[in-house]
Amino acid sequence: MSKDIPYKIYLEENEMPKQWYNVRADMKKKPAPILNPGTLQEVTVEELSHIFCEELAKQEVDNTTPYFDIPEEILNFYKMYRPSPLVRAYCLEKKLGTPAHIYYKFEGNNTSGSHKLNSAIAQAYYAKKQGLKGVTTETGAGQWGTALSMACSYFDLDCQVYMVKVSYEQKPFRREVMRTYGAKVTPSPSMNTEVGRKINAEFPGTTGSLGCAISEAVEAAVSQEGYRYVLGSVLSQVLLHQSVIGLETKAALDKYGIKADTIIGCAGGGSNLGGLISPFAGQMLRNEADYEIIAVEPASCPSLTRGTYAYDFCDTGKVCPLAKMYTLGSGFIPSANHAGGLRYHGMSSVVSELYDQGLIRATSVEQTSVFQAAQMFARVEGILPAPESSHAIKVAIDEALKCKESGQAKNIVFGLTGTGYFDMVAYQKFNDGEMSDYIPTDEELQKSISTLPQVNL
Secondary structure, eight states: OSSOOSEEEEEEEEESSSEEOGGGGGGGGGGOBBOOOTTTTTTHHOOOOOOOOTHHHHHHHOOOOEEEOOHHHHHHHHHTTTTOEEEOOHHHHHTOOOEEEEEEEOOOOOOOTTTTTTHHHHHHHHHHTTTTEEEEEEEESSSHHHHHHHHHHTTTOOOEEEEHHHHHHOOOOHHHHHHHHOOEEEESSSSSSSHHHHHHHHHHHOOOHHHHHHHHHHHHHHTTTTEEEESSSSSSHHHHHHHHHHHHHHHHHHHHHOOOOOEEEEEESSSSHHHHHHHHHHHHTTSSSSOOEEEEEETSSSSHOOOEEEEEEEEEEEEEEEEEEEETTOOOOOOOOOGGGGGSSBBBBHHHHHHHTOOEEEEEOHHHHHHHHHOOOOOOSOOBBHHHHHHHHHHHHHHHHHHHTOOOOOEEEEEEEBBBBTTTHHHHHHHTOOOOOOOOOOOHHHHHHHTTTOOOO
């Protein structure tokens, strides 16, 4: 290591990635194709274009193009908040007394407060380029909805957001940020759509899920002329856009001659994790380097650690294409935990395939331990982290303490996806000792998994 490492490693503006990286191009065994729910045949770009923007549909099915040029209009927007810093967590290292070097890629330094803006601005750009009136979407914790409302405001597009009901109620100020940017926000499941009414009838009093909200947003898109649906996670196109996180992280590490040993990301649908790890996983696939990659999910919604690798619907209403992924079943309604962005029944097909190939390991953690880690991090590093990000913080701390026990000095890198300043109800519950942990039983999971569609491919 030839240089002293500063607290924050910044890339220059001209060092910002000019292309997105598509890790699927380096995968010898590709993710299984997504299927038309009616025919169970591989979905075509034309079919996807009825739901998604045309250019995004093309990106979704492209398994061979390694790099996509980032359009100048998107790069110009990125320059408002990118490159984002890679921070050396010196104070956390000292608190833990660990020989490990801990780094975090901080994606919360923009108005939306999270990494979600990286894909939101791209998807809004392609919608505007296609001449659409507006877009519909779902949001869990509200970070994606906030980012998309901001992007749509920038491109003068209408934005309709279906927000998971429990988060709509827990995070009113995030909802108001969306409305400030001009978005219409509806708690999901609602009575405004056919699928919403059906879900409410089947699950009276439900707090909702991302799968429910996706179903409503898709129905809203296809029933309005000049609208398309956009998604904040799970899809391969989203992981493509989020690869700027990993590309910048690797460039910052390389700038100071640092080789990461362990890379950690929270895992809900896979956008943050997939974006962070893509260039590193690409190196592993090309046999150029080796890393330990850890996906961290909530114990209340453990798709990787306790799910089944199978074809499933991406939404509760079963109107979206089917994807092969680690899933708990599209009808699984997670408990109302506070990491709303991780309350999804399945995992990105790309992340699922990398996990199935053994390039990633996964672990699940309970939310009280997550908030203990978040509190420690906030007190020593000066940033109040989002509940989702705090899952990665929890495991980064665990790994650093293992280094303390063994005396091994590893370089640990994790993704700090965003800030938690709109998550104060969750922090209040934790501080008042009112937060509890819920882990679904094997019987509960099996009941949901047993409803998976029968696909023989």
